[in-house]
Amino acid sequence: MPTIRPFRSKTARVATASERTLPSYTAGQVEMPLRIIGSQEAMEHETYWSEHSHPTHELLWREAGVGTVTIDQRTWTITPPLGMWIPAGVRHSGWTPAGVVVYAAQFSLDNPLVSDRPTAIAITPLLRLLLDRLQHTDPGTSSYSLTEAMILDVMTPADNELLLHMPSNPLIAPIANAIIEGPADASSLQDWARKLGISGRTITRAFEAETGLGFGRWATTARVQHAVSMISLGGEVDEAAAGVGYRSVSAFTTAFKRITGTTPGQFRPSAN
Structure with missing residues (x-):
């Protein structure tokens, strides 16, 4: 797929x-x-x-x-x-x-x-x-x-939502764009700090100021949002996990539940 x-x-x-x-x-x-x-x-x-x-x-x-x-x-x-x-x-x-x-x-x-x-x-x-x-x-x-x-x-608002705020700050926009274009890239905060020649604390503050989320939470949300698209269009959960950089389905499921409040299987077409 x-x-x-x-x-x-x-x-x-x-x-x-x-x-x-x-x-x-x-x-x-x-x-x-x-x-x-x-x-x-x-x-x-x-x-x-x-x-x-x-x-x-x-x-x-x-x-x-x-x-x-x-x-x-x-x-x-x-x-x-x-x-x-x-x-x-x-x-x-x-x-x-x-x-x-x-x-x-x-x-x-x-x-x-x-x-x-x-x-x-x-x-x-x-x-x-x-x-x-x-x-x-x-x-x-x-x-x-x-x-x-x-x-x-x-009709009532959902308890969770799949919402991602894309930052426009030129300091962190390259990071956000790279994660969106390559969600399987598991570069850490420290990796990005080294690549850009700035401190991890500076990156975190910039993400929090513009999106309300720290780098880690923002990156996980972006990857989960991408995984939901794969699963909802018929992809397998393990395929989605690998596609967004997780080595194990259990770690992926834990992160997924933290963002969406439910399991990846709930987004499969046959589950609805």
């Missing part, structure tokens, strides 16, 4: 990739005829969405596979257990690999706010069932209205 690179730069994109440009709206600029409108699309090609914004709140999720949403320097990974809530008017870009079905729901502004900021959403079996039911129910019926109300009642 080829390595999945959701953070790949434009220059590294494959020839079959597609880029879409969508308009940017302010919150409420367009009125919705319903409280919630769902949609789905099977992606024939790897697809990138340039930065845009919606007049409505948006929920993105997957039945299988992955995707990413980027807002400023922050990138969230969407997986079957984790959807993404994007408030109206928030500018964002996205990525999805080929072969994945993209599910989305637009929420009118008169709905209760799940969150006033971008937030990972727990896609529970019940929420998944209700979202599917909405897509197969005639709008305007009492059943549709009841399903809308139930969705709003059960």
